[in-house]
Amino acid sequence: MDPTRAFVRSVKRVVVKVGTAVVTRSDGRLALGRLGALCEQLKELNNRGYEVILVTSGAVGLGKQRLRYRRLANSSFSDLQNPQYELDGKACAAVGQSSLMALYDIMFSQLDVTSSQLLVNDGFFRDADFRKQLTDTVHSLLDLRVIPIFNENDAVSTRKAPYEDSSGIFWDNDSLAGLLALELKADLLVLLSDVEGLYSGPPSDPKSKLIHTYVKEKHHSKITFGDKSRLGRGGMTAKVNAAVCAAYSGTPVIITSGYTNDNIMRVLQGERIGTVFHKDAHLWTSIKEITAHEMAVAARDSSRRLQNLKSEDRKKILLDVAAAIEKNESEIRIENAADVADAEEAGYERSLISRLTLRPEKIASLVKSVRNLADMVEPIGQILKRTELADKLTLEKISCPLGVLLVIFESRPDALVQIAALAIRSGNGLLLKGGKEAKRSNAVLHKVITSAIPDTVGGKLIGLVTSREAIPDLLKLDDVIDLVIPRGSNSLVSQIKDTTKIPVLGHADGICHVYVDKAANINVAKQIARDAKTDYPAACNAMETLLVHQDLSGNGGLDELIAELKRAGVQLYGGPRASALLKIAETKSFHLEYSSLACTIEIVDDVFAAIDHIHHHGSSHTDCIVTEDSEVAETFLRQVDSAAVFHNASTRFCDGARFGLGAEVGISTSRIHARGPVGVEGLLTNRWVLRGNGQIVDGDRNVTYTHKQLPVVA
């Protein structure tokens, strides 16, 4: 649950105010679909034990429509030729109110809910007896689980200019709802509008952001309310005034859209929708909606300064980071120990705790890897290609940083150090979101690393995002974040891919195959299959499917392979052929990532059948052939269309460190940009720099293109 919505847990009594823009369609007719859905939702709330009080608008508009038809029916032809006088507002209210209540009554009764009508006027509230009576009546109704429906008694109201009358107690249904919420001691007031909530500017402007939490001190001066700025069509000024008034008197308020049929329920489940008004909002530190954008912009600014440093200055930052980690090792270990203790207390799995723990050797190896990155050839500004386009017109293709990366990783705090070092080396800004198990370790590592970044660049080069709720906001920032790298479960990666327009680099599945050919050295096959499955069964580069040439089932090779895997504790599931032959359970699917000591085994006719199987069922991650026949091996290496294809080597080698890339941010099964283990190179893009002395294109009439490749000199 979002911390800014945690208070909803204790809500029992809720006032729901539904505005004219929700009740009525843009063409003036009643929005029956939305009204029906509202009744269904209130019934559900009633069922779940909430005490529901409804304040409804819409009667005047509805009455106006009905009277217009009535007048038409009563008109003679000559009447219709005369100018039409305006319909009387009070008459409309009188007609509309009974019509609207009849509709609510039949709708609620279809749902076996009883509703009741309560019409009140401004002046009544000056009278203490009235207020007492109102409270008693409402309590009686709520005890009977009847839904009270309030409206201003417009038909007999004598008020003229509501907003100018400073003696008014309420001015409209928004302020009536606020007043009732206080009088009836409601725990929450929900104002349903036609926009998602309060925006930082006109909702039509793409730069306007929904304000999740209203803070009086921060927002009241910044946002221009009122009709001119039109922050939503539905009288947002009135809503904000009513909301501020109710919230600071003790009843929290949420403004949200009445167009989405389940928004009240979502509000009560603590989802981060709409705009919340709460008297303690200024104390909440987790007001993220602006911070996420600010963090990303700050990271980009810092990264541009980092790029402008001399190569040796960038190298020095990495050396300083390494030294800072060494110097602060004891503090890092204390914080890490606290995380580990918490994780043990929470009963996490051993494997997770092991990944979480920063042992001295691990810290030493991290420091070493940062120094290795410092020593690598400067990757930024490398001239990748030089071409003379024409006389004195020279084009260079130059490597440069991508911009700002968002990396979402799980429980390993060492990943933070590796990724941060890679970002610095590649000149990129970085936003990091780690797992909550490693909260304290991540915080201290982030502090140590950013403190080593000089002020000329700024520690905001690397931002640490601490709240899970900030992720959806970050994923919307396709204008300032250039690449998202999720390191975690398949479902995390898929979910992120589905919800962002920012390019995502990663792998959703790691369905790796080992194909054992008929010409395999069976001992090599045994050790590769065992290592590929058992070295780290949960890794994405672990083998999930073992494909075996059919000839091996006749010569004992298959049996040896199976015995080897069983000895290593691997549970085997067969494809149709293997399960029939070996009498083992059949796998549910060939596209299955066990991530444990289990794998699929299947018999195939030959290398081509193996390749087809891999193309059909694999995930284009890492696939391996074991054979002594180099021609067959080359066919496999050439034809298998995966990020990594191996001959006689374990799939577990597919890894940035083992590949000599220094470190990796992850393994990509995307086909564009970077594929396979992604190190510094995958975090770079390029720019084209052209130097001339005044050349113009002019219809290509005067330029003589030479297109001569020039040597790439630094």
Place this chain on the structure above:
Amino acid sequence: MDPTRAFVRSVKRVVVKVGTAVVTRSDGRLALGRLGALCEQLKELNNRGYEVILVTSGAVGLGKQRLRYRRLANSSFSDLQNPQYELDGKACAAVGQSSLMALYDIMFSQLDVTSSQLLVNDGFFRDADFRKQLTDTVHSLLDLRVIPIFNENDAVSTRKAPYEDSSGIFWDNDSLAGLLALELKADLLVLLSDVEGLYSGPPSDPKSKLIHTYVKEKHHSKITFGDKSRLGRGGMTAKVNAAVCAAYSGTPVIITSGYTNDNIMRVLQGERIGTVFHKDAHLWTSIKEITAHEMAVAARDSSRRLQNLKSEDRKKILLDVAAAIEKNESEIRIENAADVADAEEAGYERSLISRLTLRPEKIASLVKSVRNLADMVEPIGQILKRTELADKLTLEKISCPLGVLLVIFESRPDALVQIAALAIRSGNGLLLKGGKEAKRSNAVLHKVITSAIPDTVGGKLIGLVTSREAIPDLLKLDDVIDLVIPRGSNSLVSQIKDTTKIPVLGHADGICHVYVDKAANINVAKQIARDAKTDYPAACNAMETLLVHQDLSGNGGLDELIAELKRAGVQLYGGPRASALLKIAETKSFHLEYSSLACTIEIVDDVFAAIDHIHHHGSSHTDCIVTEDSEVAETFLRQVDSAAVFHNASTRFCDGARFGLGAEVGISTSRIHARGPVGVEGLLTNRWVLRGNGQIVDGDRNVTYTHKQLPVVA
């Protein structure tokens, strides 16, 4: 309008059947929101002059719910302890029917629509008098714009096992609706269900595709209907049977979801939603839903065969393509002339007609560019990097094709040749969608090119998509298409980016800047500014903003620049400083692509202000500095974070052909993968190939990593 939905244009009388799953929620309660929205929609249809007949389910369920409460209210405590008998279905129907009709009545009357109840039984339809009477009554109601609401008179029906009684005339509300559609000579029957339509498999299976057009011959045998396969919860078998029966008797049927509130309206506007049943469906050639996927899969298969050819064989294909274009030049010109004649008759702009026309010189230059691509160094299988990981364990990073490209381009048919040649050179499969103005030119070019592709690869390597309606289907195929390249208007590119999960390579905006520094040679500045704006004002690499150092306003340089642009017919708009100084109209925004003979001009303090302006308002496409001060130039070249940055050369040089890339598929302002003009290289990715002799990882205990860079030998 989709051609498979064109028949809806002539629809006047429509029968709408709303199923129990639409009327009722999953918890058994009435779905008031959906019912209300249905009434609003039917009112709208009524308003627009459609004759609407409703067939509604839901009465039995509603009656059951009401009777359950009724029984509870009448029970004593001991009653409640006895086992509860099943409620009588007929009684439920009787109670539910009046309750449901009362609800429709009040809902419709709120919308000023009159509705009426018509209860019919199976046997009635045997009686010709009844059928005549029914038709007369319905006609009278429709003439009065009253909505007839039909239901089976379940309460007094004597039928037992409806589906087993072969003498039945209708069996349920689906077949009743079909029967009524025929009896009442409706032009369309809409069956509202709880799924989008008929699927090729269980809707929960991601591989199931919505069938847009049902073809009896094609689908009836393939799809297993009935409860077991559960193609939708809402009795899809009954719906398909009723739909087939009605459609083949002359009333077209569309099955669509009743959960989306405007689906009936969308159906009547000819949108391609739901599944259509039409007696002529087998004659329609544009049944694209399976073809799009099949085309992409065929292109991928062909591309894999293309990759497996020897380099000289791939080269030969390009030479054959060039020869085929030469040989068929007269046919190509005839088809192109027909397109041009049509475009002239349709009154298209001169510039479009000029882009459309394939003059002999253009064809010759296309042929030459294909031959140039044939002659380029083999791009596939290039070893980009070689590393010895450990003794006898060698890693290679090798270039390889991306896979399948979808290129959407506008009116230039020469683009088809260029893109096809690039795809063949880079070993990729290709799906092409051209503009309709170039329909015949594209068709003949596609025929000529694919006829030159040998059978070992297959002409399906390059698919030509001819229907605009196929694009949304193609954009969903993220499992078989690897990259989308839209070449066209900003809105096309943005729209595609918003609607697909496939990576998109392209530029949405081309806001290019020329910055004239105080140390500029003013003659160079004049010719570059003029060329950058006027050489081709609609091109994405044309200048949109001219930034001028403030010192030039004092020394006459600014005046010279302005005079030069005005002489060339350029309309100038100023930023705040320039418009105040020069008394010219102020631009609405700095982020504005004129695409015409107009540009923005603004005064800036110095090169740093220019860089800030470009970062703030530009689109990271192509930006240029004009200066004789090489230090200032290098600052600009280093700091401006755009795909292309130029010194003393026109922005118009940013182009694949001018950059010497052979040809281009477009210019990318994405930061990942390819940036700037994209030629063959941008259509490649890479694979990692590892060759060992049995090495395993085994916790990295036994491998001694050497990570030695080896020379890259071919």
